[in-house]
Amino acid sequence: MSPARTESRRGCVRPPHFDILWLPKAALRSVENDPSDCILVVGVSRPKMALTIMTVILVSLFLTFHMIYDSALNSLQTKTVEHPRPPILLLSRRLYPAASRRLPQAIIMGVRKCGTRALLEMLYLHPMVQKAAGEVHFFDRDDNYNKGLEWYRMQMPHSYPGQITIEKSPSYFVTSEVSSSRTYSCHECQRETPVNSAGARYKSDIRLHPVEGQRSHCLPALPTPPPKSFEQLALFPNGSINEAYRPLAISVYHNYLHRWLEVFPREQMLIVNGDLLIEDPVSQLQKIERFLGLEARIGTHNFYFNETKGFYCLRNETSDRCLRETKGRRHPRVDPEVVSKLRRYFGEHNQKFYELVGEDLGWPEE
Structure with a gap:
């Protein structure tokens, strides 16, 4: 190998601010006909920095898998309401709190x-x-x-x-009041409309229907009585207030x-x-x-x-x-x-x- 060639190989420069090592191939007794001048030696010159990088990578992977776990766990709890599974990764729940069902505040x-x-x-x-x-x-x-x-x-x-x-x-x-009126039909419940608040919430489209029973084959069906208006339900015929009318x-x-x-x-x-x-x-x-x-x-x-x-x-x-x-x-x-x-x-x-x-x-x- 010529002296100039050897000097060129020995002159390989390590890029600044990088924790990697560039060496002349001559240092490793490279073959003569290899066209490359330098090779990259994989290694770390700053162990503390390497440890920090590895820690960040591991924590990121840990949180990613934890999010996947939380999603699967919450889905499972929704399907098994009677027997919800307790959390497995207790430590991770401190690092990354998961959603849960709570009593209303x-x-x-x-x-x-x-x-x-x-x-x-x-x-x-x-x-x-x-x-x-x-x-x-x-x-x-x-x-x-x-x-x-x-x-x-x-x-x-x-x-x-x-x-x-x-x-x-x-x-x-x-x-x-509600506990004593649970046998009301859905239609009946829908008409329980408070009428206070400056008289702004009165309704006059209420419909009352008799409960259907078994119809007699000997007697004709009775006609359905016409629906009463709000005025007829809220007031007695003499004009006094019907205080027993539930919306009132x-x-x-x-x-x-x-x-x-x-x-x-x-x-x-x-x-x-x-x-x-x-x-x-x-x-x-x-x-x-x-x-x-x-x-x-x-x-x-x-x-x-x-x-x-x-x-x-x-x-x-x-x-x-x-x-x-x-x-x-x-x-x-x-x-x-x-x-x-x-x-x-x-x-x-x-x-x-x-x-x-x-x-x-x-x-x-x-």
Whole structure:
């Protein structure tokens, strides 16, 4: 080998700032006819850095497999509700907490037909809120209550630590009434509409149908009586208020709030004005965020006014949507004289309710 060739091989330069070693081939007694001048020797010159890199790689692989495990475990728990599997990787759950079903930390307990579904959907815009899919009816139905708290917990959605789970069952507010009327048909339950709140929620399209029995072959079938209007159901023929009419009875809110205040302190309950929720949802939701201890995240960017429907619809980062057609609907016209009479009737009851909640909601009495 010529001296110049040898000098060229010995002059191989190691790139700066790299932990790899470049050597002249002559140092390894390379064959003469190999055209390459230098070879790369695989090795590490900084053991601590190598250890750090290996640690990062192993932790990344560990977390990846853990995420796959969590997904499979949650899917399995959903299918085996009665016998959920306990976690296997206890250490990993400390490093990477998994979602689980938790008992609700807040409950929307009433009242019917006053915007409970709308309120729940609005709160669900908050990233730290999870909601039950439907009305659970745990506390007001013996058949559900007897299944125990574990059954109740399994009706809740998966949530992460720090998130708040909320369920809503409006009939909780009138629990004793609901427990004595479970034989009502679904149609009968649908017409239990509170008529308070400034007389804005009256219905006059109620239909009553007799229970069908076995028809006699000897007697002709009796004709179905014409449906009664709201006015006929709310008032007696002499014009006095039918206080036993259920939609009126469950609208005397102070009768039911008394029972709740015997169990829960006032500061654990938040009264939301349904009328303001319709007119200015953001202000009411900010009030609820503070009550629940949540960071303020819901704002005007989450709503837009639908001119066709006449109320606010919801908006998030990915889509816009309104509640289904049965929500936010305009209520039928009621005889103004009946409305005035009912407002006077509820005036005294509303004042008692204001005293209990410590707030005048401003429902008109005339």
